[in-house]
Amino acid sequence: MNPPNWLRAIGRVSLWVWAGLGLLFLFTPILVTVIFSFNEPTGKYNYVWDKFSLSGWTDPFRYPELTDALIFSLKIAVAVTIIATILGTLMGLAMVKYKFRAKGMIGAILILPLTMPEIVLGFSLLTLFVSINWSRGFITIVIAQVMFSVSYVATTVRARIRGFDWRLEEASLDLGASGFRTFSKVTLPLIAPGVIAAAMLTFALSLDDFIITYLNSGLDNTFPIQIWNMKRSKIPVQINVFSTALLIISIVLAALLVVFNNRRAQKLAGLSNP
Amino acid sequence: MTNRAQNQTSRRRFLGMSGLALGGLAVGPTLLAACSSGSSSSGGSSNGGITVLNWPLYIEGDEPSTSATLKGFTDSTGIKVNYQNSIDGNESFNTKYQATLEKGNGIGADLIVLTSWNAAAYIGANLVQPFDSAAFPNEKNVISRLSNPSWDPGRAKSIPWAVGQTGLAYWPDKVGGKITDVNAIFDPKFKGKVTILDEMRDTVGLTMLGMGANPSTGTTAQMLAAVDKIEKARDAGQFKKVTGNSYTEDLAIGDTWIAVAWSGDVAQLQADNPGLEWVIPSQGGMLWVDNAMIPVGAKNPEGANKLLNYVYDPAVAGPLYESISYIPPVTGATQYMTATAQASPFIVPPATPPLFEFDVISPDVAEEVERAFVAATEQ
Amino acid sequence: MTAAAAPSRFRRPRREDGGDDTGVAARRWFTPWLLIAPGGLWLLIFFVVPLFSLGRLSLQDGGLSNYSTVISDNSTVIIRTFIYATISTLAAIIIGYPLAYVIATKGGRYKNLFLALVILPFFVTYLVRTLSWKILLFDNGPVVGILQSVGILSDNQGILGSPFAVVAALTYNFLPFMVLPIYVSLEKLDRRLLDAAADLYSSPARAFRKITLRLSLPGLFAGTLLTFIPAAGDFVNSELLGSDRTVMIGQIIEKNFGKEFFRPELSALSFMLMAMILIGVIVYARLLGTEEIA
Numbered sequence: 001m002n003p004p005n006w007l008r009a010i011g012r013v014s015l016w017v018w019a020g021l022g023l024l025f026l027f028t029p030i031l032v033t034v035i036f037s038f039n040e041p042t043g044k045y046n047y048v049w050d051k052f053s054l055s056g057w058t059d060p061f062r063y064p065e066l067t068d069a070l071i072f073s074l075k076i077a078v079a080v081t082i083i084a085t086i087l088g089t090l091m092g093l094a095m096v097k098y099k100f101r102a103k104g105m106i107g108a109i110l111i112l113p114l115t116m117p118e119i120v121l122g123f124s125l126l127t128l129f130v131s132i133n134w135s136r137g138f139i140t141i142v143i144a145q146v147m148f149s150v151s152y153v154a155t156t157v158r159a160r161i162r163g164f165d166w167r168l169e170e171a172s173l174d175l176g177a178s179g180f181r182t183f184s185k186v187t188l189p190l191i192a193p194g195v196i197a198a199a200m201l202t203f204a205l206s207l208d209d210f211i212i213t214y215l216n217s218g219l220d221n222t223f224p225i226q227i228w229n230m231k232r233s234k235i236p237v238q239i240n241v242f243s244t245a246l247l248i249i250s251i252v253l254a255a256l257l258v259v260f261n262n263r264r265a266q267k268l269a270g271l272s273n274p
Numbered sequence: 275m276t277n278r279a280q281n282q283t284s285r286r287r288f289l290g291m292s293g294l295a296l297g298g299l300a301v302g303p304t305l306l307a308a309c310s311s312g313s314s315s316s317g318g319s320s321n322g323g324i325t326v327l328n329w330p331l332y333i334e335g336d337e338p339s340t341s342a343t344l345k346g347f348t349d350s351t352g353i354k355v356n357y358q359n360s361i362d363g364n365e366s367f368n369t370k371y372q373a374t375l376e377k378g379n380g381i382g383a384d385l386i387v388l389t390s391w392n393a394a395a396y397i398g399a400n401l402v403q404p405f406d407s408a409a410f411p412n413e414k415n416v417i418s419r420l421s422n423p424s425w426d427p428g429r430a431k432s433i434p435w436a437v438g439q440t441g442l443a444y445w446p447d448k449v450g451g452k453i454t455d456v457n458a459i460f461d462p463k464f465k466g467k468v469t470i471l472d473e474m475r476d477t478v479g480l481t482m483l484g485m486g487a488n489p490s491t492g493t494t495a496q497m498l499a500a501v502d503k504i505e506k507a508r509d510a511g512q513f514k515k516v517t518g519n520s521y522t523e524d525l526a527i528g529d530t531w532i533a534v535a536w537s538g539d540v541a542q543l544q545a546d547n548p549g550l551e552w553v554i555p556s557q558g559g560m561l562w563v564d565n566a567m568i569p570v571g572a573k574n575p576e577g578a579n580k581l582l583n584y585v586y587d588p589a590v591a592g593p594l595y596e597s598i599s600y601i602p603p604v605t606g607a608t609q610y611m612t613a614t615a616q617a618s619p620f621i622v623p624p625a626t627p628p629l630f631e632f633d634v635i636s637p638d639v640a641e642e643v644e645r646a647f648v649a650a651t652e653q
Numbered sequence: 654m655t656a657a658a659a660p661s662r663f664r665r666p667r668r669e670d671g672g673d674d675t676g677v678a679a680r681r682w683f684t685p686w687l688l689i690a691p692g693g694l695w696l697l698i699f700f701v702v703p704l705f706s707l708g709r710l711s712l713q714d715g716g717l718s719n720y721s722t723v724i725s726d727n728s729t730v731i732i733r734t735f736i737y738a739t740i741s742t743l744a745a746i747i748i749g750y751p752l753a754y755v756i757a758t759k760g761g762r763y764k765n766l767f768l769a770l771v772i773l774p775f776f777v778t779y780l781v782r783t784l785s786w787k788i789l790l791f792d793n794g795p796v797v798g799i800l801q802s803v804g805i806l807s808d809n810q811g812i813l814g815s816p817f818a819v820v821a822a823l824t825y826n827f828l829p830f831m832v833l834p835i836y837v838s839l840e841k842l843d844r845r846l847l848d849a850a851a852d853l854y855s856s857p858a859r860a861f862r863k864i865t866l867r868l869s870l871p872g873l874f875a876g877t878l879l880t881f882i883p884a885a886g887d888f889v890n891s892e893l894l895g896s897d898r899t900v901m902i903g904q905i906i907e908k909n910f911g912k913e914f915f916r917p918e919l920s921a922l923s924f925m926l927m928a929m930i931l932i933g934v935i936v937y938a939r940l941l942g943t944e945e946i947a
Binding site: 116 | 691693695696702703704710770774778781782788825834840874879883886907919
């Protein structure tokens with residue numbers, strides 16, 4: 001009944017190879033982006049490799065409008081991530097944990113924003129803002145992005161929580177822990193991976209968003225909009241430089257998170273083995 | 275109550291309360307902001323500055339911070355210019371701003387630039403304000419061909435900023451020589467290597483010229499016949515793509531052999547790709563105009579008038595239009611250009627082949643032709 | 654329960670709890686509502702309310718006939734869009750599930766790092782990523798050159814503009830949306846369940862099917878939703894990497910929404926898209942046995 005060992009070995013190796021290929025697939029254009037940040041194109045467009053050069057890296061702020069746009073995008077992303085993660089996690093928790101009427105309807109409302117093309121979503125929201133004379137800017141962009149991000153967060157958190165054993169919470173309470181302690185020491189750590197994954201996704205989506213942001217923004221440009229405006233006349237190396245820098249910072253932060261988690265796990269393991 | 279039940283209640287209450295509190299924290303500030311926001315967004319107007327929304331490539335180097343024109347203007351008048359090259363298309367501009375202007379609210383801009391057919395609609399719907407001839411005397415310098423359109427008699431509310439041509443850009447080594455016939459885009463020899471524009475007036479206009487019709491005076495039937503020809507060619511796989519502004523990438527790299535193209539883009543591309551050829555076909559080409567207007571709700575219309583006045587000085591217009599490679603709409607500007615510029619077909623097109631402006635058609639006709647065009651090119 | 658009364662997959666007894674067998678009844682009736690309230694209010698004000706104005710727009714200049722006109726005018730594109738979205742979702746499952754599985758089960762201490770790696774491509778803007786793909790896939794570029802010399806492509810063929818390029822790009826762009834939810838539901842899999850299965854002489858394949866796969870269904874479901882739905886409404890991939898042969902619904906709507914006379918029909922088309930996807934999701938949920946929507 002059980003397959004022979006050599007077949008299982010092949011199966012294991014193939015799995016690793018396939019997963020590795022998947023990761024490679026994900027990273028190929030990223031590699032291109034990074035490599036081309038070291039390019040010095042002869043023309044105004046960074047399409048063809050000309051020669052290796054650090055000119056992009058030594059003069060990254062050459063286009064102040066690009067820098068400003070990136071900073072603007074980052075501010076928006078932070079605000080959106082915080083708000084959407086909180087709202088979405090709470091909704092995800094409620095949807096899985098409790099039975100209540102109208103759950104189906106709420107579930108439907110949660111995925112509906114994802115089913116609409118962005119321009120329609122953005123336009124209808126813009127119509128609302130115009131009708132109440134709410135001028136467009138940072139806040140309207142945040143509102144628009146949170147609106148669709150909540151769905152992503154709730155969906156991801158729900159996938160995490162399903163099958164969660166709520167008796168763990170009850171056990172904690174039985175042992176005399178307060179509600180707050182139970183939540184922070186029992187519930188939160190167990191749903192944390194889902195919440196963190198959802199937060200990272202939201203941050204990246206926010207940086208990326210174009211159409212909804214374009215329609216609901218004022219005169220300040222976000223990073224993607226700035227690139228779009230510029231690309232008719234030039235695609236400067238600085239775009240690649242900024243993208244690569246963001247990548248590096250994200251990798252460093254993620255690595256720090258891993259180290260921190262491992263240290264904590266070690267500490268906890270140490271505590272339970274006197 | 276038992277200890278456990280008490281804890282459960284307090285836990286649930288905490289959960290619920292914290293949810294509400296966090297939600298309130300999140301929503302509260304945004305609601306406060308809504309109550310206090312005014313009817314128009316900020317512009318560069320409180321310190322006497324102006325905000326300009328324009329298309330890319332309509333200012334020197336497409337870099338407002340180094341533009342000689344803008345610098346000269348600020349030096350001579352003290353008015354700072356917040357120049358944004360953020361207009362990507364008439365339709366996306368309309369989607370974003372039209373509703374706000376229709377309500378009579380400002381959009382934070384003192385100057386906007388739109389193509390003639392769209393400008394005509396904005397003027398008809400009273401979304402822009404008239405110029406102040408006291409602040410803009412140089413308006414009389416506009417070239418005579420464009421000085422009195424039917425949709426804005428006497429240029430009361432609009433003035434050309436960029437005047438461009440639609441023709442063909444091609445790689446001679448790929449197509450095997452020179453091209454002079456507009457119907458080359460329908461030649462099966464180049465199947466799959468031709469791109470046309472999704473801008474109806476440009477593509478249909480050129481096709482009409484190839485069929486012997488005049489786009490400035492043509493009938494609806496002639497327009498629809500041109501659309502039909504385009505549809506048949508497309509079904510046969512003639513076109514690589516029907517594109518918007520993005521045709522330049524494939525053209526630059528040689529994946530596209532012939533493109534229906536705008537003169538300004540080709541001037542840009544030729545700088546980096548000298549082998550690329552530009553031609554106005556023998557049957558004629560299209561002429562289009564992007565017009566500057568002052569929208570309603572502008573915070574500093576006087577400043578806007580002054581900027582236009584500055585640009586319409588031939589001594590300023592000359593170097594500006596030389597730099598951006600467009601036909602100057604200002605009489606006498608060519609005298610302030612170098613000999614090379616005066617010989618450039620992008621800036622001073624030859625008298626033949628002729629250039630045609632697409633007829634200003636009624637909204638109903640426009641809708642009919644647009645619908646047919648979309649059905650022909652997007653299914 | 655007798656055999657005759659066993660519920661079928663598609664006919665469910667009416668439930669009072671919202672059609673869902675997960676969750677417990679709350680002690681206080683308002684607790685779940687307190688949790689739902691902030692997010693729900695946000696969606697209500699900034700999504701549901703605008704939806705009504707959109708509905709009004711969709712009925713302008715023609716009423717319900719807008720709906721039938723736009724469907725019949727765009728039937729080719731609608732079908733094509735759903736085919737592309739389905740293929741790219743399947744491809745995302747084929748590529749993404751093993752990836753999520755390896756990270757969740759073999760990742761060890763570096764799980765979070767691998768997870769970050771999966772999301773990392775997203776931190777490079779959509780436009781830049783797609784442009785990078787363009788650089789790689791140009792007709793005169795390296796990839797096409799290799800494929801032509803090996804014979805997979807004939808000398809006149811390229812990749813850009815083909816349905817393959819568009820579907821591959823769709824798969825690429827939504828892969829993290831598939832990997833992440835599958836990962837989060839696999840990661841909490843109790844390894845001892847598999848040990849127990851082995852003890853009971855189950856083959857690894859059977860254990861996988863009955864335990865791992867079954868328990869990861871919520872993640873698979875979520876991942877499918879987060880991939881299929883945006884793929885069906887996508888606009889950029891086909892616009893930048895496709896040709897006019899690969900036009901998707903998103904492009905029709907995005908490109909023409911600026912034409913004022915088109916807006917009622919395009920709004921109607923958006924509602925139809927929304928309805929079709931919703932129906933598809935409900936059917937999918939029933940088939941998988943997960944009873945709630947999303």
